[in-house]
Amino acid sequence: MIQVQTSLNENVVPIAEKGDESRFGAILDAAEYIFASSGYEGAKMRQIAENAGVAQGLIHYHFGNKEKLFESMVARRSGHINNRRAKLLDGLFVDSTTPSLEDVVTALFRPTIETGLSMAKDGGSFSRILVSFANSAAPREQGLAERYYDPIARKFINAFHEIEPRLTKADAVWAYMFAIGVGMTMMAKTGRSLRLSDGVCDDGNIDEMLKKIVIYICGGIRALIENTEN
Amino acid sequence: MIQVQTSLNENVVPIAEKGDESRFGAILDAAEYIFASSGYEGAKMRQIAENAGVAQGLIHYHFGNKEKLFESMVARRSGHINNRRAKLLDGLFVDSTTPSLEDVVTALFRPTIETGLSMAKDGGSFSRILVSFANSAAPREQGLAERYYDPIARKFINAFHEIEPRLTKADAVWAYMFAIGVGMTMMAKTGRSLRLSDGVCDDGNIDEMLKKIVIYICGGIRALIENTEN
DNA sequence: GTCTATAGTTCGATAGAC
C-alpha cells in the first residue's frame, strides 16, 4: 500500500523576513546562482561572497558552513514553489471535478517555471539545482529531495492514480518519475536541442517546451495504462 | 534543414591496447568510478590513485592532468558503446525493412545498459557519467557531449523521422531529447522510486525499467505525432 | 552585522630517484 505524506515542510521557511535589511537575501541569491552554475563542489565560498557583495566571513556568520548555506537556499525557494504547486493541484479537484491529466502535469511544472521567470536575473538557476537533485544518487541531494520534494511528489502521484484509476499505483510512481525526467530536459537548458536541430529547437523557449512536454508526458502515461497486464 | 553527421568518433579509442601490462586501464576504471560517485569537482586525484592502486604521480604521467583523464575515460567507454549502438540501429534497417519505434528506442539504451552489466563491479558508473552530460549546461560536459554523443544522436533522430514520417523534424529532435530525459531516470539509479513507492518500484531492476520506459517513450512520441498541427 | 586577516587543511601538479 502506497502511503501519502501530506505535510509540505511549510515549517521550513527562510529565516530572513520581509523588511530585513541585512545581506541575508543577497547571499542566498548569490548562492543559488553559483551553486547552479558550478555544482556544489565546484562552487566556492569566495565566489559566492564576491557575487553577493559581502565578506566571506559574513556567510559563515549567517549560515555556519557551506552545506547549511546550500540547504537554506533550497529551503527558501522550494518552500515557496511547492506551496504554490500544492494549491494549484488541490484547486483542480474542487467541487469534486476530475481534472484532465494535462492539467495535473501542467501544475507539476508551471510554478517552478513561473518563479524563475519572475526573477530579475537568471531565473533558471533554481531549476538547474532541481536537475541536480533529480539525477544525483549522492546522499546530500537525495536527502534534500526526500525532505523538500518527496511530500509534494506523493500528492502528484496520488492525483495521477485518482484521475486515471486504470493506472496501477506502481505505474503512477513510474509516471511521476518519468515526467520529472522529461521535465529536466526543459529545466536543464543545456542548449543541446539547439545543436541537434541546427537552431530549430530552442530549449530556452519555455512556453513552447512546456506545451511539448505536457503532450509527451500524457501520451507516455496513457501508453502505460494501455499496456497494463490485467 | 537538419543535417546528419555520420562519423562516430571511431578514431577516439583507448590508447592502451590488449596485453598492455601498465596500470593504464586500472586508472581509467578508478577514474570512472570516482568521477561517477563524486562528480568532476568532487573527485580527487588522490582518491582515484588510491582506488587504482597507483601513485598519484603516475596518473599525471599517463594523462597529463585531471581534465584529460576525464576525457580519456569518456572516450574509452563511449567509443565502445556507440559503435554497438550504431550497428544495432543500422541492423534494424537492413533489407529495406522498417523497424518498429519500440525497436529503435530499445537500441538507444540497450548497449549502454549491457556494457554496464558486463562489468565486474559497479557497472552503473558510466551511466551516471552520462546522466551528468545530459543534464549539465557547463562547457566541459556539453563539449564532450557534442564530441562523443551528438553524432550518434543525429542517427537516432533521423531514424525516428524515417520510420514515423508524420513526425516533424523538429519533433524528432524533441522526441530524442525527451527519450534521453526518461532514460536518465533509469541510468541515475537514485533510489527515489523505491522511496516514493514504499519499496515497490525498484530502479535497480534494469530489465523491468527498460520495458517501462520503452512503452512510455513510444507513447509520448505518438502523442507528439497526433498533436501535430497541419 | 560586517569587515580584515589568517589559521589549518587539502588540492593538482611537478621534481627527481630508481
Place this chain on the structure above:
DNA sequence: GTCTATCGAACTATAGAC
C-alpha cells in the same frame, strides 16, 4: 613506468577589530 616527497595555490572556516 612507477615511486616518494613536496611545492605553491586555493579552499573552508575562524578570530578579532569595529
